[in-house]
Amino acid sequence: MELTDVQNDLTEILITEEQIRSRIAELSRDIERDYAGKDVLLVGVLKGAVMVMADFARELKIPVTMDWMAVSSYGSGTQSSGVVRILKDLDTDLEGKTVLIVEDIIDSGLTLSWLLSNLRSRNPESIEIFTLLRKPEAARVEIDVKYVGFDIPNQFVVGYGLDYAERYRNLRGVGILAPAVYS
Numbered sequence: 001m002e003l004t005d006v007q008n009d010l011t012e013i014l015i016t017e018e019q020i021r022s023r024i025a026e027l028s029r030d031i032e033r034d035y036a037g038k039d040v041l042l043v044g045v046l047k048g049a050v051m052v053m054a055d056f057a058r059e060l061k062i063p064v065t066m067d068w069m070a071v072s073s074y075g076s077g078t079q080s081s082g083v084v085r086i087l088k089d090l091d092t093d094l095e096g097k098t099v100l101i102v103e104d105i106i107d108s109g110l111t112l113s114w115l116l117s118n119l120r121s122r123n124p125e126s127i128e129i130f131t132l133l134r135k136p137e138a139a140r141v142e143i144d145v146k147y148v149g150f151d152i153p154n155q156f157v158v159g160y161g162l163d164y165a166e167r168y169r170n171l172r173g174v175g176i177l178a179p180a181v182y183s
């Protein structure tokens with residue numbers, strides 16, 4: 001679905017499909033260099049990261065494996081509950097693995113901060129983070145993120161995997177959701 005197909009639900013088109021494609025390609029070149037010769041395990045955080053994982057993994061010119069974890073803290077609202085629940089754990093043992101977490105967005109940072117300490121306790125060789133979007137003004141915890149697609153304003157966004165109450169995930173780009181839709 002195009003951003004223009006839900007124009008009335010958005011206050012702004014923030015990032016187009018083409019901008020996402022080209023930024024993922026840029027970051028992929030960095031990552032190919034940084035991880036040359038390594039066996040990388042991409043850990044996608046369901047459900048939001050499905051689109052970015054699919055495009056990023058196919059853009060990479062190095063072999064990788066992929067696993068998924070499902071966590072949820074937003075439910076059907078626009079504010080983090082602060083409580084992160086594991087809905088599905090990894091199938092892979094992380095002991096000694098080179099892990100790259102793939103996320104759609106870092107907002108308050110609460111999800112990733114919780115996830116990082118959870119995954120670090122499993123003794124991987126290294127863990128880094130790749131996120132398509134980040135909201136610097138919303139950060140409630142500091143997280144060291146190695147690969148960031150776009151820093152965006154502190155507003156609720158949808159599209160390209162990101163939902164409001166499970167809707168809008170299938171938009172090709174990212175837009176700011178009109179407050180009238182959720183208030």
Ligand SMILES: O=P(O)(O)OC[C@H]1O[C@H](OP(=O)(O)OP(=O)(O)O)[C@H](O)[C@@H]1O
Pocket residue numbers: 045046047048049071072073074075080103104105106107108109110111112163
């Ligand atoms: O930095 P934070 O404030 O913690 O927010 C970021 C997290 O919130 C979203 O997940 P959500 O809980 O909505 O689950 P979903 O991916 O299934 O939509 C998003 O995909 C991140 O995982």
Ligand code: HPA
Pocket residue numbers: 074105107155156157158162163164
């Ligand atoms: O801005 C957002 N949009 C959709 N899901 C989210 N999860 C955290 N922040 C957001």
Ligand SMILES: [Mg+2]
Pocket residue numbers: 048074075162163164
């Ligand atoms: Mg969500």
